[in-house]
Amino acid sequence: MDGRPEIESKVAPPVARCAHCQGMLPLGLGEKTCVLCGAVCRVTHERTIIDLREEKIPCPKCSTLVVAGTEERPVDLICGSCQGPFRIIPKVVKVEIGCPSCDRMLRLRPRPGSRKISCPACESEFSVTF
Ligand SMILES: [Zn+2]
Ligand SMILES: [Zn+2]
Ligand SMILES: [Zn+2]
Structure with missing residues (x-):
């Protein structure tokens, strides 16, 4: 435990469906293997990728808004203002x-x-x- 604060992303990944069996694919973007039929599907969702890249997260120390700059979650960021490290974790989808x-x-x-x-x-x- 390095004491790095974690902040939950506000951008929800899309709930994508398998092109073969219409079952739900594991959440997230990129290549996903359908757990129901084993087909590999590519999940892309341009709007979500843009939202994730442009997501602004307030630094937990000094509240400066920091742009994520990537669609990867979790991602480790450093605040440009106070140099405090923090991590954006994926949104819990419900x-x-x-x-x-x-x-x-x-x-x-x-x-x-x-x-x-x-x-x-x-x-x-x-x-x-x-
Ligand atoms: Zn499937
Ligand atoms: Zn800061
Ligand atoms: Zn009931």
Whole structure:
């Protein structure tokens, strides 16, 4: 632990789908292997890449805005003002799903494939597929 502060990016990566089976691909950009059918797909999303490169993050020490300058996440940056190092970590993507029994909205991290969820409000189990 080097004490480098971490700041979560505000730019969400796109939820991309496999061109072969329409399953969800692992989050992020570049070459991704579909965990459901094994196909390799290239995820590009120009708007997201531009947003990531131009994202301005306030330095945790002196609040100067620092431009990320790259679409890589995590990325280590040095503040030009106070020379303080910090890291931008990928945004945690959450998707809202309504419980089919009680309509309570649940916030879930999307993951490829199906899984069982139990609703914290009514305790009914249901499966979700992203
Ligand atoms: Zn696939
Ligand atoms: Zn600073
Ligand atoms: Zn429920």
